[in-house]
Amino acid sequence: xxxxxxxxxxxAGLAPGMPLAGAHALAPDLETAPHDPQGDAAALARxxxxxxxxxxxTASDGLELGGAxxxxxxxxxxxxxxxxxxxxxxxxxxxxxxxxxxARAALAETLGGAWALARFGPAASPGGDPTAGDGAGRLxxxxxxxxxxxxxxxxxxxxPAETCELLARLGLRRIGDLLELPPAVLAPRFxxxxxxxLGQALxxxxxxxxxxxxPPPPEVRRSxxxxxxxxxxxxxxxxxxxxxxxxxxxxxxxxxxxxVLTALRVDGGRQGLSLGTSRPRRDPDHLASLxxxxxxxxxxxxxxxxxxxxxxxxxxxxxxxxxILSEYVSGDSESKISDLIDRLTSRLGAGAVYGxxxxxxxxxxxxxxxxxxxxxxxxxxxxxxCRPSWRRGQPRPLRLFDPPQPVEALALLPDHPPExxxxxxxxxxxxxxxxxxxxxxxxxxxxxxxxxxxxVPEPETRDYFRVEDEDGRRYWLFRQVCDGAGDWFLHGLFA
Amino acid sequence: xxxxxxxxxTTRPKATLTELRARIRALERxxxxxxxxxxxxxxxxxxxxxxxxxxxxxxxxxxxxHLPDGGLRLAGLHEIAGLREEWDDAVVASFCLALLGRxxxxxxxxxxxxxxxxxxxxxxxxxGPDVDSAPTEGAGGFSPGRLILVRARxxxxxxxxxxxxxxxxxxxHGGVVLSAVVGEVGEPGDTALRRLQLAAEAAxxxxxxxxxxxFAGGVGTTASATAVALTRWRVGALPSxxxxxxxxxxxxxxxxxxxxxxxxxxxGAAPGSFTVEWDDATGDFALAAPxxxxxxxxxxxxxxxxx
Numbered sequence: 001x002x003x004x005x006x007x008x009x010x011x012a013g014l015a016p017g018m019p020l021a022g023a024h025a026l027a028p029d030l031e032t033a034p035h036d037p038q039g040d041a042a043a044l045a046r047x048x049x050x051x052x053x054x055x056x057x058t059a060s061d062g063l064e065l066g067g068a069x070x071x072x073x074x075x076x077x078x079x080x081x082x083x084x085x086x087x088x089x090x091x092x093x094x095x096x097x098x099x100x101x102x103a104r105a106a107l108a109e110t111l112g113g114a115w116a117l118a119r120f121g122p123a124a125s126p127g128g129d130p131t132a133g134d135g136a137g138r139l140x141x142x143x144x145x146x147x148x149x150x151x152x153x154x155x156x157x158x159x160p161a162e163t164c165e166l167l168a169r170l171g172l173r174r175i176g177d178l179l180e181l182p183p184a185v186l187a188p189r190f191x192x193x194x195x196x197x198l199g200q201a202l203x204x205x206x207x208x209x210x211x212x213x214x215p216p217p218p219e220v221r222r223s224x225x226x227x228x229x230x231x232x233x234x235x236x237x238x239x240x241x242x243x244x245x246x247x248x249x250x251x252x253x254x255x256x257x258x259x260v261l262t263a264l265r266v267d268g269g270r271q272g273l274s275l276g277t278s279r280p281r282r283d284p285d286h287l288a289s290l291x292x293x294x295x296x297x298x299x300x301x302x303x304x305x306x307x308x309x310x311x312x313x314x315x316x317x318x319x320x321x322x323x324i325l326s327e328y329v330s331g332d333s334e335s336k337i338s339d340l341i342d343r344l345t346s347r348l349g350a351g352a353v354y355g356x357x358x359x360x361x362x363x364x365x366x367x368x369x370x371x372x373x374x375x376x377x378x379x380x381x382x383x384x385x386c387r388p389s390w391r392r393g394q395p396r397p398l399r400l401f402d403p404p405q406p407v408e409a410l411a412l413l414p415d416h417p418p419e420x421x422x423x424x425x426x427x428x429x430x431x432x433x434x435x436x437x438x439x440x441x442x443x444x445x446x447x448x449x450x451x452x453x454x455x456v457p458e459p460e461t462r463d464y465f466r467v468e469d470e471d472g473r474r475y476w477l478f479r480q481v482c483d484g485a486g487d488w489f490l491h492g493l494f495a
Numbered sequence: 496x497x498x499x500x501x502x503x504x505t506t507r508p509k510a511t512l513t514e515l516r517a518r519i520r521a522l523e524r525x526x527x528x529x530x531x532x533x534x535x536x537x538x539x540x541x542x543x544x545x546x547x548x549x550x551x552x553x554x555x556x557x558x559x560x561h562l563p564d565g566g567l568r569l570a571g572l573h574e575i576a577g578l579r580e581e582w583d584d585a586v587v588a589s590f591c592l593a594l595l596g597r598x599x600x601x602x603x604x605x606x607x608x609x610x611x612x613x614x615x616x617x618x619x620x621x622x623g624p625d626v627d628s629a630p631t632e633g634a635g636g637f638s639p640g641r642l643i644l645v646r647a648r649x650x651x652x653x654x655x656x657x658x659x660x661x662x663x664x665x666x667x668h669g670g671v672v673l674s675a676v677v678g679e680v681g682e683p684g685d686t687a688l689r690r691l692q693l694a695a696e697a698a699x700x701x702x703x704x705x706x707x708x709x710f711a712g713g714v715g716t717t718a719s720a721t722a723v724a725l726t727r728w729r730v731g732a733l734p735s736x737x738x739x740x741x742x743x744x745x746x747x748x749x750x751x752x753x754x755x756x757x758x759x760x761x762x763g764a765a766p767g768s769f770t771v772e773w774d775d776a777t778g779d780f781a782l783a784a785p786x787x788x789x790x791x792x793x794x795x796x797x798x799x800x801x802x
Contacts, residue, residue, distance in 0.1 A: 356615035356639040368615030390619035398585040400614035432749040468749040472734035495589030
């Protein structure tokens with residue numbers, strides 16, 4: 001039996017529900033594939049997630065509702081981002097079409113109305129302009145829902161097949177016929193479902209859209225028979241929690257990147273500790289040891305009655321065979337380093353441990369970025385062809401002031417190095433100098449560069465000088481290049 | 496790092512033998528835990544030309560011969576301070592980087608500081624034109640990628656991070672975790688320094704403490720603060736002797752950096768003072784000629800200006 005047909009098959013006279021033999025008789029070269037409802041549902045759910053580019057509130061329709069499978073998007077407040085509702089529909093159809101899905105989109109005030117129009121609505125806009133695309137005809141202006149639904153068959157109301165047959169036998173072939181009848185007549189004859197669907201389509205009855213929820217983060221909880229307060233008890237509870245959490249993570253093939261420990265006190269208080277790890281981990285001892293130093297920050301008060309440990313952020317971590325000989329055989333230095341980084345981070349705070357990563361920028365303060373320490377190390381250990389390289393050539397200072405420190409300097413000519421400058425209330429006489437080296441910021445520029453009136457903001461331009469004073473101290477000075485003479489700044493110290 | 500391991504194992508069989516001999520002797524004499532295994536008292540008299548294990552020569556014969564072991568003893572604490580407040584911060588860091596660059600091990604280095612102003616391109620440029628393309632085995636190789644930087648708020652946190660780094664478990668079978676730890680602090684206390692010295696000795700790895708805010712008049716620092724570290728250095732910049740072609744007639748180009756290195760304290764050696772010149776191209780220093788000094792340079796400059 002056929003479960004679904006595509007457009008060409010429908011033109012050949014095939015329809016869902018037709019026996020396969022009959023279908024082959026009608027179209028001998030018919031290509032068929034086995035029906036896979038679960039696969040379809042999963043693909044539809046994935047599509048619903050993809051559609052989050054159009055609206056944050058998306059869900060997939062069930063397949064059992066009769067008509068073709070569908071997606072529901074609540075685009076309230078989203079349409080203007082795509083240039084209006086009409087453009088949004090056209091864009092959505094084109095986007096789905098580009099991915100090989102034959103799709104019809106409709107937009108109405110209610111979920112039921114849009115459902116009906118998408119499946120039973122006009123194929124093209126009757127009076128609209130032909131360039132607007134198919135979606136235009138299924139766009140219902142506010143207040144026009146009743147008129148738009150009236151010519152559609154009752155099946156558009158998401159009714160079971162029996163009800164539709166009964167309505168057809170009674171001569172009620174359009175929704176308009178139903179709307180003319182008083183609602184009190186419908187319910188006793190056709191059951192409560194018809195009245196509800198009608199109400200949902202017209203918006204007199206609420207129908208919420210339930211989006212597919214993301215899977216919750218792994219969490220374990222432990223309640224204590226007696227409230228606990230001593231540090232030893234807390235440490236024991238922590239050890240058992242982290243062991244349980246790691247089992248959960250191992251089953252899911254995940255490793256924790258961020259952990260939140262929550263303690264619930266008997267007096268209703270609630271305290272949390274959170275920390276991050278430098279790479280996905282699921283080693284109970286390590287996770288427990290990261291929290292151990294910070295357990296003292298928990299104030300147990302009259303006692304803690306429950307603790308939860310949640311892996312707030314997880315990353316895939318492949319299963320790996322634990323090597324019982326690893327202590328003796330391999331120098332597992334990378335994991336030791338990441339243990340150390342975790343310990344430092346958990347005490348000094350997130351972002352306190354970092355590595356230097358080169359960046360392609362001419363502005364000196366942007367040429368080095370703070371990257372994750374472990375990544376910087378990995379990049380260093382990588383083969384040299386794919387290792388990030390530092391820009392060389394011109395000498396660069398060893399210490400960089402951020403932000404550059406303003407100095408009072410005196411230069412004889414605009415592009416000459418300064419004769420003397422004053423920094424921290426001390427006068428320095430320049431004996432040797434090199435420069436200028438002109439460095440220009442990126443043309444795509446800063447948002448914070450003050451824009452001159454009516455002009456595109458210029459990228460920052462600086463003339464750098466390497467100077468040495470009488471005592472041999474070497475400085476990196478620059479002068480901002482703007483109209484005339486700019487201000488002088490001290491940006492770094494050389495070795 | 497496995498590369499460091501293999502290089503160490505194959506190129507220095509003699510060193511390993513010496514070390515083993517020293518350990519056996521130490522065991523025979525009742526060597527206890529906590530005492531440095533490389534104590535020169537336990538080992539064989541050093542043959543001229545060879546470097547005992549755990550000792551890193553600086554590559555400048557005048558300094559190496561001045562130091563008791565023919566170089567810096569690695570397992571321990573070394574203090575480096577600036578000659579003048581603030582202005583010599585860069586020299587302090589570069590002298591430390593120069594020492595780190597001579598380390599045989601190429602593992603990562605922990606660098607804890609209170610102010611994150613170490614500049615990556617500067618570090619890369621200091622150590623020769625292209626250390627990234629050259630193999631990083633052995634002395635002279637240094638890339639900013641080796642640094643694990645730690646930003647701390649207080650001196651105590653810097654010192655804690657250093658100790659944590661020194662006490663990090665060493666992977667078995669010789670895998671080196673950290674080659675060295677470096678901390679920039681204001682004024683470390685004696686107790687903290689002693690703890691670090693013990694931890695560094697136990698770990699067999701060097702620990703460099705950079706004192707960044709010396710008193711303005713603290714040229715001769717108090718003796719009590721110096722009793723702990725293996726060596727205590729005071730470094731400062733000196734006027735360079737550059738090529739005499741400048742952009743204008745009045746100014747000359749800055750030359751190679753020249754540093755004054757004062758060895759204030761060293762176990763088993765007298766204090767000393769050295770003048771070295773740093774070469775960016777090779778990433779190494781050499782003893783500068785002591786006769787050329789400021790007045791001469793000024794004189795030549797003046798003569799050139801006149802002529």
